[in-house]
Amino acid sequence: YALSKEHPAPRFFRDCTEPKKSYDAVIIGGGGHGLAAAYYLAKDFGITNVAVLEKGYIGGGNTGRNTTIVRSNYLTPEGVNFYDASVKMYEDLSQELDLNLFYSTRGHFTLAHTDSAMRTMRWRAEVNKHVGVESRVVGPDEISQACPQLDISCSGQAPIQGALYHAPGSVARHDAVAWGYAKEADRMGVEIFQSTEVTGIDVKSGKVVGVNTSKGYIETNRVLSAVAGFTPRITEMVDIETPIVIHPLQACVSEPMKPWLDTILVSGSLHVYVSQSSRGELVMGSSLDPYEMHSTRSSLDFVEGLTSHIVDMFPFLSNVKVVRQWAGMADLTPDFAPIMGKTPVEGFYLDAGWGTWGFKATPISGKTMAETMARDIAPDLIEPFRLTRFEDYELTGEKGAASVGH
């Protein structure tokens, strides 16, 4: 149904229902990463005969479940360069996608409550500065200036000694990122199929030749898997082993309040982080659930633990209500860096291992995976994230900077 030539569909993108017999590329997963890859395939390489297959609804995976922190204050130069490229793309993305993503630069404080945490903050600050990223270590006075509501002693539980301050740290409207990429990819001819599950991948003589889906067989010789917490189910289909394990990661929001928290605060020692959304809700989370599980159930244990530490930091919040909680399935790698690029199966490309840290990477992962698929060669920027690094013992160790405690 078309409203007019200028407004081809009443929603952001067409309601595609019947896939064609074949496509130049098939993308599994309609999260931010899959949709961004589709967008850059069309925009940068003119490859528009592309199908994005999403078993649920777009953005319904980790993209719509994350706490939207965008930053580049990582620990390895490879990681800092990569995430910095993404932050720079995010800064102009609302304009590029012609959609307000509520991208809001807040400044990001990683609080340190111990001498050893201070050492890691200094280390990260020096690596960041070396690569040209704005991060520095600050003391309690500067933290209080930026956030006067914070009890620096954390109710006497874990007094704050200092922090890593990262001025470019931002938040954004997560589902709008998926919608924006979908809208623009659709406009260039990409077909997006919701409620369409990939059930098998057809490989002949080591090459991809098609995919089986809940809507029939599709021929293609290029497949990108961008399914985050479902990665092991897809890699099984092509007989590829990765070291990815799935742990739940939970989050919650409070009832909305008038704006009072300008910055993003993370405490690795108290295992909590908090920011205030453009709707006024406090968006809060903590570390991964400590067991492997393929599930999006959330628990009372999580909110109880989290809120007790939030109240240590902000005692005046003790009567504020938590109104929603949820979980996503985090696809974790041993070195807390992603797995991106080509695989031993010709034509099968992998974008995975995004654990607790992949939302911020959405633009740059889409762009670099599109290039990998179009040229069949991975750009230098993602070379440190190749799957073979686990065989070569060349890990990109980001554990100290991936997010809160693990």
Ligand code: FAD
């Ligand atoms: P997803 O958004 O999960 O998309 C994958 C899609 O694939 C899903 O929609 C799924 O339905 C679909 N799919 C799966 N299997 C199939 C199939 N067989 N056929 C068709 N479709 C299929 N990162 C940050 O940078 N900052 C944060 O603050 C942050 N906070 C987080 C908080 C929480 C609670 C969680 C869970 C994660 C957080 N992350 C954060 C991580 C981030 O959310 C993810 O890394 C990122 O969203 C991954 O995006 P994606 O597009 O790869 O995957």
Ligand code: PYC
């Ligand atoms: O990557 O900054 C991050 C993050 C915070 C919480 C989860 N991930």
